[in-house]
Amino acid sequence: MPKPTRTFWLLLGPLAMLAVLACCDLQHGKPEVTRMAAMTLWMAIWWVAEPVPLAVTALLPIATFPFLGILSSKDLGPVYMDQVSFLFIGGFLVALAMERWGLNQRVALQTAAAFGGTPARLLLGFLLATGGQSMWMSNTAAALVMMPPVMAVILRLEARDGADAVRPLAVALLLAVAYGASIGGVGTLVGTPTNLVFVRQMHIAFPKAPAISFLGWMKIGVPLVAIMLLAAWGVLWFLYLRRVKVQPLTRAELGEEIKGLGAPTFEQKVIVVLAVLMVAMWVFREDVDLGGFTLLGWTHRLKSAKLVGDSTVAMIGALLLFLIPSRSERGRCLLTWEDAQRLPWDIVMLFGGGFALAKGFQSSGLDKWCGHQLSSLGTYSPLTIALAVCLALVFITEFTANTSTVEMVLPVLAAVAAAIRVNPLFLLVPATICASFGFMLPAGTPPNALVFSARRMSVVQMARTGFLLNVLGAVLATLAVLTWGRYALGGDLLAWPAWGQ
Numbered sequence: 309m310p311k312p313t314r315t316f317w318l319l320l321g322p323l324a325m326l327a328v329l330a331c332c333d334l335q336h337g338k339p340e341v342t343r344m345a346a347m348t349l350w351m352a353i354w355w356v357a358e359p360v361p362l363a364v365t366a367l368l369p370i371a372t373f374p375f376l377g378i379l380s381s382k383d384l385g386p387v388y389m390d391q392v393s394f395l396f397i398g399g400f401l402v403a404l405a406m407e408r409w410g411l412n413q414r415v416a417l418q419t420a421a422a423f424g425g426t427p428a429r430l431l432l433g434f435l436l437a438t439g440g441q442s443m444w445m446s447n448t449a450a451a452l453v454m455m456p457p458v459m460a461v462i463l464r465l466e467a468r469d470g471a472d473a474v475r476p477l478a479v480a481l482l483l484a485v486a487y488g489a490s491i492g493g494v495g496t497l498v499g500t501p502t503n504l505v506f507v508r509q510m511h512i513a514f515p516k517a518p519a520i521s522f523l524g525w526m527k528i529g530v531p532l533v534a535i536m537l538l539a540a541w542g543v544l545w546f547l548y549l550r551r552v553k554v555q556p557l558t559r560a561e562l563g564e565e566i567k568g569l570g571a572p573t574f575e576q577k578v579i580v581v582l583a584v585l586m587v588a589m590w591v592f593r594e595d596v597d598l599g600g601f602t603l604l605g606w607t608h609r610l611k612s613a614k615l616v617g618d619s620t621v622a623m624i625g626a627l628l629l630f631l632i633p634s635r636s637e638r639g640r641c642l643l644t645w646e647d648a649q650r651l652p653w654d655i656v657m658l659f660g661g662g663f664a665l666a667k668g669f670q671s672s673g674l675d676k677w678c679g680h681q682l683s684s685l686g687t688y689s690p691l692t693i694a695l696a697v698c699l700a701l702v703f704i705t706e707f708t709a710n711t712s713t714v715e716m717v718l719p720v721l722a723a724v725a726a727a728i729r730v731n732p733l734f735l736l737v738p739a740t741i742c743a744s745f746g747f748m749l750p751a752g753t754p755p756n757a758l759v760f761s762a763r764r765m766s767v768v769q770m771a772r773t774g775f776l777l778n779v780l781g782a783v784l785a786t787l788a789v790l791t792w793g794r795y796a797l798g799g800d801l802l803a804w805p806a807w808g809q
Contacts, residue, residue: 317357325350335677343376344672348716351665355712362712363654366661369668378668387667388660391619392508396659398622399498400651402583403445405629405643407453409575414566415441417457421562427549431480432541434458435488439537442492443499443530444583446652447744451489451755458485459762460565469554479769480548482759487540487747487777489755494741495533497525497618501655502714505662506740509715512666513675513722514732516807518798522590522618527796528737532788539780547773574635575642582632586625590618655711662715669719678723690730690802694789697721697735698742698782705746706778710753714743734801737793738785745781747774 328346335341347368354365370388373379415437423433434454442450458481465474493500497507497520507520593616594605607613629643669675697717705713721739725732746753748771750760760770794801 314359317353317359320357321350321353321359324353335673338673340377340672341674341677344378344668344674345677347372347376347378347668348665348674351661352716355716361654363657363661365712366657366659366664369661369664373664373668378672379664383667383671384664387663388657390508390663391617392504392663393656393659394619395498395617395622396501396504396656397651398619398626399444400446401626401629401643401648402579402586403449404647404650405579406445406583407449408643408647409573409579410569411576411579413453413457414569414572414576417562417566417569421559421566427477427480427552427554428541428545430461431484431544431549434481435484435537435541435544438485438488439492439495439533442489443495443533444587445499447489447493447500448754448758450492451485451758454485454489455758455762457565458482461562462762462764464561465554474554475764476548476552477554478762479765480544482762482764483544483770483773484540486753486755486759487544488537490744490747490753491533491536491540494536494744495526495529497522498622499529500744501659501711502740502743503529505659505711505714506718506736508659508663509666509718509722510732510736512663512670513719514807517732517805518807520797521594523592523594524796526591528788528793529741531792532741532784535784535788536777536781539784540777543773543776543780578632578642579629582625582628586621589621589624593618593621658711658715662712665715666719669723675719675723675726678720678727690728690734691786691790693724693728694735694738695782695786698738698785699779701739701742702745702778702782703748705743705753706749710743710746714740717743729804731801731803731805733793733797734789737797738782738789741785741788742782745778745785747777747781749774 325346328349329342332342332345333339334345351365351368354360354368355362369379370381370384373384374381419433419437419440421433423429423436438450438454441453462474462478462481465477494503497503503525507525510517510520589606592603592605593607605613607616610616626643630641630645632642634640634642669678701713701717717739718736721735722732725735746756750757750767750770756770756774759765760767789797789801
């Protein structure tokens with residue numbers, strides 16, 4: 309960003325805050341409502357324009373809320389580092405271990421070999437491989453892992469058939485990596501930071517609401533991921549592969565790539581076992597209702613069952629990575645603290661800033677003020693509101709960071725839900741999901757930027773394909789909550805719940 313532009317946005321944030329304080333009195337007798345609205349505007353400007361790193365903006369509440377009488381430092385501190393943050397840290401450490409020992413590339417190539425044979429099947433293989441990995445690691449990490457095998461396939465085909473002949477297939481495969489990474493993150497709580505932001509924001513806005521467990525989110529997330537991946541495959545096939553003449557690498561050729569990796573190492577095997585155990589502990593931590601009978605969770609007989617959360621499992625897995633010794637590199641373990649220093653601590657701080665913002669909304673009364681102002685939305689059907697929110701978010705996140713967007717939007721949507729007396733989950737869940745669906749522009753998500761850097765496609769191609777998927781994503785996320793979402797999340801999502809009081 310040029311220095312004059314950066315200076316403009318840097319000054320606009322605090323000046324806008326001061327202007328609101330000087331000119332507005334949103335609720336007579338409650339100045340903290342106006343102060344909180346002013347701080348929200350400041351943070352929104354800095355988060356959208358990024359004149360400073362997102363994590364720096366996230367620290368504003370600690371520096372300003374106590375002076376403005378919104379929250380004390382004592383109340384703010386725990387908000388910045390709660391169990392949601394540790395769930396993210398644990399999941400990311402496992403992803404770092406997978407990358408450290410080359411497990412991800414092996415999984416990617418084996419998936420491509422299993423599905424290869426025709427362009428359409430190869431495309432589906434890379435979509436599923438990327439989406440599957442993105443459910444358990446960051447979207448960016450999943451895209452980074454998939455790029456080498458995808459580029460290896462593209463380069464070999466270009467050498468054989470020429471760049472012009474291969475271009476449609478190359479565009480489709482690269483977009484499969486970008487879109488698979490964004491879609492897959494929706495499937496689990498650790499797949500993308502926005503999902504964890506939702507969990508914490510729900511707890512802050514509605515403390516009596518039942519906690520959204522790892523399995524509970526998967527019940528709505530995984531089916532939607534499967535449908536969206538198939539939708540992405542259909543769009544990419546229709547736009548790029550219908551008339552393609554190039555035949556992809558055969559299973560035998562991909563098998564040669566896999567053979568070049570050698571036999572799975574001890575470290576790779578251990579990480580697979582550890583990752584599977586963590587997923588099983590997440591899924592079966594609480595009782596699972598199978599209709600005819602209930603499968604008791606592994607915490608059922610623990611006296612401290614209510615104290616054990618998904619972050620506990622994440623930390624158990626992470627600690628084991630630091631304790632299990634490597635066989636190929638004597639004197640080191642599967643993960644070292646040097647590896648852990650690659651953790652995105654800025655995202656952890658961003659979590660904290662968003663949680664502080666939500667807490668400020670509640671403690672200042674700004675949430676109730678917003679709800680009152682938006683009560684006129686009750687004249688529209690909840691379905692119309694949900695679809696409008698989803699469509700707005702899939703296009704807004706093309707220009708803004710999805711995590712910071714969710715941090716700002718969810719407290720407002722919680723107030724809207726209370727105003728129109730509809731279950732907050734009906735608005736917050738699809739909004740959270742759609743914040744991950746930025747498919748149109750290279751700057752929309754890091755995976756988009758990564759595949760665009762391969763210089764095999766134009767912005768117009770990405771925008772045309774992404775527009776279709778943006779609209780499909782908004783519609784499918786809304787329908788997901790209306791259909792199986794009521795079973796996954798429990799009860800009638802169009803009625804105001806008892807825990808909303």
